[in-house]
Amino acid sequence: MSVGPTRAVKPGRRGPLARRIPSVSLHHGIRRVDDYAWLRASNWQAVMRDPALLDPAIRAHLEEENAHTAAVMADTDALQERLFTEMKGRIKEDDATVPAPDGRFAYYTRYVTGGQHPLFCRVPRAGGEEQVLIDGNALAKPHSYFRIAGVAHSPDHSLIAYAVDTKGSEFYAVNVIEAATGKLIDQRITDNNGSLEWAGDGKSLLYIFVDDEHRPRKLFSHQVGGEGADVLIHEQNDPGFFLGISATQDRRYLLLSVHDHETAEISLIDAADPAAPPRLIAAREKEHDYSVDHHEGRLIILTNSGGAEDYRIVEAPAGAPGRENWCEIEPHRPGRLILDVVAYKDFLVRLEREDGLPRIVVRRFADGEEHAIAFDEEAYSLGLSAGYEYDTKTLRFTYSSMTTPAQVFDYDMEARSRVLRKTQEVPSGHDPSLYVTRRVMAPAKDGETVPVSLLYRKETKLDGSAPLLLYGYGAYGMSIPAGFSTNALSLVDRGFVYGIAHVRGGKDKGYRWYKGGKREKKVNTFTDFIAAAEYLAAQGFTARGRIVAHGGSAGGMLMGAVANMAPDLFLGIVAEVPFVDVLTTMLDASLPLTPPEWPEWGNPIESEADYRTIAAYSPYDNVRAVAHPHILALAGLTDPRVTYWEPAKWMAKLRELDAGESLLLFRTNMEAGHAGASGRFERLKEVALAYAFALKIAGLAH
Numbered sequence: 001m002s003v004g005p006t007r008a009v010k011p012g013r014r015g016p017l018a019r020r021i022p023s024v025s026l027h028h029g030i031r032r033v034d035d036y037a038w039l040r041a042s043n044w045q046a047v048m049r050d051p052a053l054l055d056p057a058i059r060a061h062l063e064e065e066n067a068h069t070a071a072v073m074a075d076t077d078a079l080q081e082r083l084f085t086e087m088k089g090r091i092k093e094d095d096a097t098v099p100a101p102d103g104r105f106a107y108y109t110r111y112v113t114g115g116q117h118p119l120f121c122r123v124p125r126a127g128g129e130e131q132v133l134i135d136g137n138a139l140a141k142p143h144s145y146f147r148i149a150g151v152a153h154s155p156d157h158s159l160i161a162y163a164v165d166t167k168g169s170e171f172y173a174v175n176v177i178e179a180a181t182g183k184l185i186d187q188r189i190t191d192n193n194g195s196l197e198w199a200g201d202g203k204s205l206l207y208i209f210v211d212d213e214h215r216p217r218k219l220f221s222h223q224v225g226g227e228g229a230d231v232l233i234h235e236q237n238d239p240g241f242f243l244g245i246s247a248t249q250d251r252r253y254l255l256l257s258v259h260d261h262e263t264a265e266i267s268l269i270d271a272a273d274p275a276a277p278p279r280l281i282a283a284r285e286k287e288h289d290y291s292v293d294h295h296e297g298r299l300i301i302l303t304n305s306g307g308a309e310d311y312r313i314v315e316a317p318a319g320a321p322g323r324e325n326w327c328e329i330e331p332h333r334p335g336r337l338i339l340d341v342v343a344y345k346d347f348l349v350r351l352e353r354e355d356g357l358p359r360i361v362v363r364r365f366a367d368g369e370e371h372a373i374a375f376d377e378e379a380y381s382l383g384l385s386a387g388y389e390y391d392t393k394t395l396r397f398t399y400s401s402m403t404t405p406a407q408v409f410d411y412d413m414e415a416r417s418r419v420l421r422k423t424q425e426v427p428s429g430h431d432p433s434l435y436v437t438r439r440v441m442a443p444a445k446d447g448e449t450v451p452v453s454l455l456y457r458k459e460t461k462l463d464g465s466a467p468l469l470l471y472g473y474g475a476y477g478m479s480i481p482a483g484f485s486t487n488a489l490s491l492v493d494r495g496f497v498y499g500i501a502h503v504r505g506g507k508d509k510g511y512r513w514y515k516g517g518k519r520e521k522k523v524n525t526f527t528d529f530i531a532a533a534e535y536l537a538a539q540g541f542t543a544r545g546r547i548v549a550h551g552g553s554a555g556g557m558l559m560g561a562v563a564n565m566a567p568d569l570f571l572g573i574v575a576e577v578p579f580v581d582v583l584t585t586m587l588d589a590s591l592p593l594t595p596p597e598w599p600e601w602g603n604p605i606e607s608e609a610d611y612r613t614i615a616a617y618s619p620y621d622n623v624r625a626v627a628h629p630h631i632l633a634l635a636g637l638t639d640p641r642v643t644y645w646e647p648a649k650w651m652a653k654l655r656e657l658d659a660g661e662s663l664l665l666f667r668t669n670m671e672a673g674h675a676g677a678s679g680r681f682e683r684l685k686e687v688a689l690a691y692a693f694a695l696k697i698a699g700l701a702h
Contacts, residue, residue, distance in 0.1 A: 015664055016064045018652035028608035036649040045212050048169035048638050062668045069665040076692040076701050083490050083688040088681055089428035090486035098408050098421045101125055102388035105157055116679030120151050133160050133179060144671045149194030154202040161205055163194045169638040174207060176224050186224045197245050197254050200271040206245050206254060214592035214640040216243040219256060221274050240595035248294035249343055250390035255292055260596045261476050264289045281321040294318060295343040302341045308332035309511045313341060337510045340384060345391040347413045351384050356451045356508050358382040360397060362413050377401045379439040379453040381483030400484040402437040402455040426486060434458060442535035450528045451502040453482035455492055467698040468497040468542035470533055474505030474525035475554035477514040487687050494700055497541050503528035519602050520613050526561040533569055545571055548694045552576030553642055560619025563629055572630035572697045574690045577639055581646040582618040592640050623653045627660025630697045635668045644668055
């Protein structure tokens, strides 16, 4: 039965008021009333596949919210257009990646002027004409939403597989084409998650199947061009774990991974014989995380076993990979977090972070000699690009800072020399000397210090008069790099200070930094962000009430929490696809990500302690009758990760209880999911809206 608003409400400044229909639940003897549960579509699985099936009353409410946001932000339409034009002007429209060699070809992506989607191309390594393998713009034409994932060429370079999502719901369909002709030869795979790997024969394509709850449930082997049923390699029946497929650098093995955010179990699949039973490396053990590469008959394993909180590296025979045969080759060193390991034929490369900054370390297998690649700026981002090849002395990496556009280097691991292959071009111009990047440490309430990366123009007065946009995430161990953002310049050039608070819940200061911001310690994420904001105000970078907080997804939870905990500290909040109805979601085991998320947040179904912990901070459950900051919340209708109804309910409750006169705005992209609008320029329109909101409330919308 459809339900919805009881009356038409003129939007005005306050916005539409949703109807209150109490829904009562009882857990652990605790009674909870949810007045806006009706905004969750009962047929949400069907809506993910076909948005037209959304309950008309819910659609009407979302469209009313969208109309209200458009009306309130109408006075910034010209500003949004200028912001969009600026940000688009900083993108090289015909940009291309540096070709990555693999055998007789080198593969890359490029864009055409005016094009929204990439072209996937290759050139003969010895020289010759470009071949466009996939034209994303042509494929996207019939669709309002379009995204390509999982592009993979077969080992003999004759076939190209790629996955396509045309709803934003991340249910991908897989196409296989002949590389030489572009002829479509197979499109029988559906309900894929974008993960594809070729076996050694160049005909068997392994893929992950997702079920109606959008859970990666099965690994299949598909015979391209065949007519028989796909072969089931593995079925994962525990909804609390994800299923993944990848390959070792030498492609000798495919890696079947069963994992959540803190536990891993990996099995080897012989790339030459994918039908053979997978060989388990180490059985699943709670909070034992590991990853695997292969080198000349031995596995290289990055693991946190043996109390190695920040990870160590061991090796084991590929034929006998059990933990009893693990031999340490790089010990654990507290405070030095090893992030990634890649095994080339002659060199072992690791990416690590210490004191909040990354570095690359190269070790020669022959004699164990190693050296580091590091940089001198206060804050920067460094990334590895493993490439396709195993027998190579060339390592590709990317460097950027908040003032330095991204640079791609090819590094000769033997000669220890580097060649700059590409510098990110900013067509409208960028002078790094006009900007300052800083890294400061904000004292937290418990004696810890929170790293904060800052960017501002040299002439910006640090006397408390500048507005500041502070970004935060703080979940799943994900660290936010202090990299170059062309979009942020649109705020910085208008007088904003731009900051990133590296709060607990990420791994910016090691694995302990992650553990210190999850489950029963989750509140540290929120208090760290508040401490960072207060410190920046005290140091004159901004002032209380001049700070716009920004976060998305799990970072949107952070936004909702700080809006509740310190509403007078923040001028505004920008919450993109915000995970704000935490308790309801963690109580609903039917949702795609709920069971795998229990290790991160706790399981309130089975544990009263977890229930009470989550209830104490869940943003939706803790909205109070106070004057809130200005808030802009953004959602995607077909988002399978953070469902649209979370911010919809949150905004309804904010409107019900708000005691101030702030703007409370909510916009749902009715044709997109978690990643927002598809296409590199359409996404900029959403950024322009968020930045126009920040400038509007800061009094700079001119």
